[in-house]
Each structure stands twice: as C-alpha cells, then as structure tokens.
Amino acid sequence: MAVATSSIDKTDEQKAITEMVRQFADEQILPNAEHYDHEDSFPEPIVEQMRELGLFGTTIPEEYGGMGLDLTTYAMIVEELSRGWISISGIVNTHFIGSYLLMKFGSDEQRQKYLPRMATGELRAAFSLSEPELGSDVQAIKTAARKDGDHYVIDGQKMWVTNGLRAGLVFVLVKTDPTADPRYKGMTCFIAEKEPGVHENTGDYAGFNVPPQLKKMGYKGVESTELVFDGYRTPADSILGGEDAGLNKGFGQMMDALEVGRVNVAARGVGIAQRALELALRYSQERKTFGRTISNHQAIQFKLADMATQVEAARLMTIRAARLKDAGERSDLEAGMAKLFASEAGRFCVEESFRIHGGYGYSKEYEIERLYRDAPLLLIGEGTSEIQRMVIGKKLLERHKI
Numbered sequence: 001m002a003v004a005t006s007s008i009d010k011t012d013e014q015k016a017i018t019e020m021v022r023q024f025a026d027e028q029i030l031p032n033a034e035h036y037d038h039e040d041s042f043p044e045p046i047v048e049q050m051r052e053l054g055l056f057g058t059t060i061p062e063e064y065g066g067m068g069l070d071l072t073t074y075a076m077i078v079e080e081l082s083r084g085w086i087s088i089s090g091i092v093n094t095h096f097i098g099s100y101l102l103m104k105f106g107s108d109e110q111r112q113k114y115l116p117r118m119a120t121g122e123l124r125a126a127f128s129l130s131e132p133e134l135g136s137d138v139q140a141i142k143t144a145a146r147k148d149g150d151h152y153v154i155d156g157q158k159m160w161v162t163n164g165l166r167a168g169l170v171f172v173l174v175k176t177d178p179t180a181d182p183r184y185k186g187m188t189c190f191i192a193e194k195e196p197g198v199h200e201n202t203g204d205y206a207g208f209n210v211p212p213q214l215k216k217m218g219y220k221g222v223e224s225t226e227l228v229f230d231g232y233r234t235p236a237d238s239i240l241g242g243e244d245a246g247l248n249k250g251f252g253q254m255m256d257a258l259e260v261g262r263v264n265v266a267a268r269g270v271g272i273a274q275r276a277l278e279l280a281l282r283y284s285q286e287r288k289t290f291g292r293t294i295s296n297h298q299a300i301q302f303k304l305a306d307m308a309t310q311v312e313a314a315r316l317m318t319i320r321a322a323r324l325k326d327a328g329e330r331s332d333l334e335a336g337m338a339k340l341f342a343s344e345a346g347r348f349c350v351e352e353s354f355r356i357h358g359g360y361g362y363s364k365e366y367e368i369e370r371l372y373r374d375a376p377l378l379l380i381g382e383g384t385s386e387i388q389r390m391v392i393g394k395k396l397l398e399r400h401k402i
C-alpha cells in the first residue's frame with residue numbers, strides 16, 4: 001500500500017524523478033530486500049539498475065555527466081530509496097558526500113579526474129572519520145599522515161566505513177599536524193584511492209587494507225568495514241583541494257559535508273517512517289480481534305495518527321533544511337533539527353508499527369522485522385541524537401546571543 005507523500009510542493013521535474021524512484025523501489029527494491037537482508041549480501045543487480053537510472057550522479061553537475069540536481073531533489077530521492085530499504089540509500093549516501101566534497105572543495109584537476117566516473121557509479125566513494133576509539137569526538141582522531149618527499153605516508157585505523165570495501169575512493173580525515181592547538185587545525189582530508197573490492201591492496205595502493213566486513217544487527221547488504229593504513233603512500237596532490245589549499249583544512253571541510261549528510265540521514269528517517277506507516281495501515285485493516293479489524297480500535301487509530309503526524313513533520317523539516325541549503329542560506333541548525341527529529345521519527349514509527357503487528361512483527365515473515373533492525377542506525381550515523389542536541393543548542397545560542 002503506497003501512501004501519497006503529497007505534503008511537499010514539488011516541481012514537475014521533482015515529481016517525475018520521485019515517481020520514477022518510487023516505482024523503482026516498489027518493483028525492484030521492496031520485493032528483493034528480504035533476500036539480500038537475510039543473506040547479508042550486496043544487492044549487485046539493484047545497484048546496476050541504479051547506475052542505469054543515473055542515481056550515483058544525482059547532484060553531480062551535468063558538465064561532469066551527472067544530473068545536476070539540488071539537495072532538495074536529492075533528499076526526495078533518498079526518502080524513496082529508504083522507503084524501499086535503507087541499505088540501498090546507504091550505497092549512494094557516502095558516495096554523495098564524497099561528490100559534495102569534491103564539488104565544493106576539490107581542485108579542478110580532482111573534479112575532472114573523479115567526478116565523471118563517479119557520476120556513472122563506475123567509481124564509488126566512501127567517507128571516513130570514525131576510528132575504533134572515537135566517533136562523536138572527531139578531534140580525537142589518531143590516524144596520521146607524515147610528509148615524505150612529494151608523498152604523504154598514512155598510518156592508523158579507521159572504523160565503521162560504509163562502502164569501505166567496494167569504494168575506489170575514500171575521503172579520509174587524518175592528522176597532519178600533531179602539535180596543532182586547537183586540534184582541528186591540524187587535520188587534512190585525503191582522497192585515498194584503492195582497488196574496489198580488494199581486501200589487501202598492492203602496488204600503488206600497498207598499505208591500504210580492508211579487514212572483513214563488520215557483522216551488524218541490521219543495515220545489511222551494504223558493507224561496513226574497518227580500514228587499516230600501514231605505510232600507505234599517497235601523493236601530496238591527493239589532499240582535497242590540493243596541498244596549498246587543503247593542508248590542515250580537513251576538519252572544516254568534513255564538518256561542512258556532515259551538514260548535508262544530516263539532511264541525507266533525515267531523509268532516510270522519513271523514508272523508513274513512511275514505510276512503517278504504510279505497513280501499519282495495511283496490517284491494521286487486515287487483522288481482526290474481538291470481532292472487528294484492529295483499525296477500528298481507537299488505541300490503534302491513535303498510534304496511526306501519531307505516526308502520520310511524525311512522518312509529516314519530519315518530511316517538512318527535512319525539505320526545509322534542504323531548501324535553505326540550496327538557497328545558500330545558513331542551515332546548520334535546521335539540518336541538525338531535521339536529523340534529530342526525522343531519525344527519532346523513524347525509530348518511533350517503526351516501533352509503533354511493530355506493536356500494531358503484534359506477534360507477527362517478531363516474525364521474519366513480515367517486513368517490519370527488518371525495519372526494526374534497520375531504524376536504530378539512523379540514531380547514530382552522522383552524529384547521534386545526543387550530538388545533534390549539542391549542535392542545536394550551540395547554534396541556537398550563537399544565533400540568539402544577548
């Protein structure tokens with residue numbers, strides 16, 4: 001049962017694209033998600049079709065072979081993909097962050113070198129801040145690069161890298177000035193190249209290794225990996241923006257990217273919440289207790305009402321944050337609020353839908369069981385709910401200083 005997502009005004013182009021992606025989710029993602037989730041295997045045929053639809057180049061300018069769409073349209077697409085399965089949007093999402101970094105901070109050479117192949121999905125990107133000992137406290141990173149001639153040598157370990165194995169490019173934040181005070185002034189983003197799909201790289205990429213993928217409760221199909229840098233040599237011009245412009249500027253670049261990343265995760269929250277609502281609307285009109293369908297019980301109607309209200313509010317907040325960013329206005333506060341609200345709405349709606357399913361919600365026969373394992377990720381990625389509240393509080397005080 002598809003429930004119209006009509007609360008947002010869309011341009012004709014946005015309507016056409018979201019309808020196309022919704023159809024793709026209905027026909028290709030939803031019927032196959034259970035299989036790939038169960039096997040925890042990479043959904044290669046679905047990804048191939050996404051490549052054909054041009055979804056890896058959604059926001060990449062047309063001059064590089066992409067569709068040149070804005071963040072708002074991208075958020076609409078992500079909602080539809082996530083309504084199908086959040087792992088599918090996860091395959092696109094860190095790639096999108098990588099292309100954003102290149103478009104905003106990359107040198108002309110770097111854009112020319114990577115964006116055309118990224119637009120087709122031939123080359124896919126990952127984004128790596130987290131380490132085994134830290135996620136929220138990014139300034140505590142230990143992975144470091146030291147200069148050696150016209151190269152840098154990277155040593156250290158990264159954690160939880162989405163698309164870590166299949167990506168050919170990793171936008172990785174490392175320390176380049178261990179004495180910097182404050183610490184963020186000594187960090188650089190490298191565009192680290194490797195062979196996609198290879199665990200132990202050799203030749204030009206020797207010293208860049210990908211251990212076996214991490215085992216997770218949900219968000220299956222898309223790999224999350226550690227990355228081990230052991231004397232990995234990368235040219236100085238692999239610094240994002242080039243050495244002159246980009247050395248020790250990585251922290252600010254990554255934080256900027258996280259802002260669009262938060263809109264992206266918010267859209268995923270809307271998508272999963274929307275799907276949980278659809279499943280609840282259907283199941284509640286099928287299941288009978290005490291002689292009538294459970295949708296006739298007021299307690300169930302109240303749950304449906306709360307879910308639909310959360311979906312609507314989350315979608316409006318997400319699109320507002322995206323539109324502000326597209327208009328070149330400040331959107332840090334709004335992106336943080338949208339991420340916080342929509343990811344919590346995702347969790348809330350999935351849990352309410354799960355309750356409406358009664359015992360069957362606990363069965364692998366029903367889709368809600370997968371959503372129940374997938375939804376919590378959104379509370380963590382791109383900053384936990386606690387970190388969002390810190391960001392929102394800080395920005396509020398900045399904007400309303402007395």
Ligand SMILES: Cc1cc2nc3c(=O)[nH]c(=O)nc-3n(C[C@H](O)[C@H](O)[C@H](O)COP(=O)(O)OP(=O)(O)OC[C@H]3O[C@@H](n4cnc5c(N)ncnc54)[C@H](O)[C@@H]3O)c2cc1C
Pocket residue numbers: 094127128129130133134135136137159160161162163216219224377380381382383384385386387
């Ligand atoms: C499936 C998956 C995919 C991921 N993909 C990526 C990726 O592609 N790239 C990447 O770089 N990272 C990725 N991450 C990592 C993710 O960004 C981190 O897990 C997240 O930022 C939280 O960090 P942490 O796990 O180290 O928790 P911690 O930072 O150790 O936090 C633990 C708890 O303490 C709370 N906390 C921390 N500091 C404070 C504070 N100051 N005040 C109040 N509470 C606080 C947190 O909210 C949390 O509840 C992924 C994670 C997962 C699970």
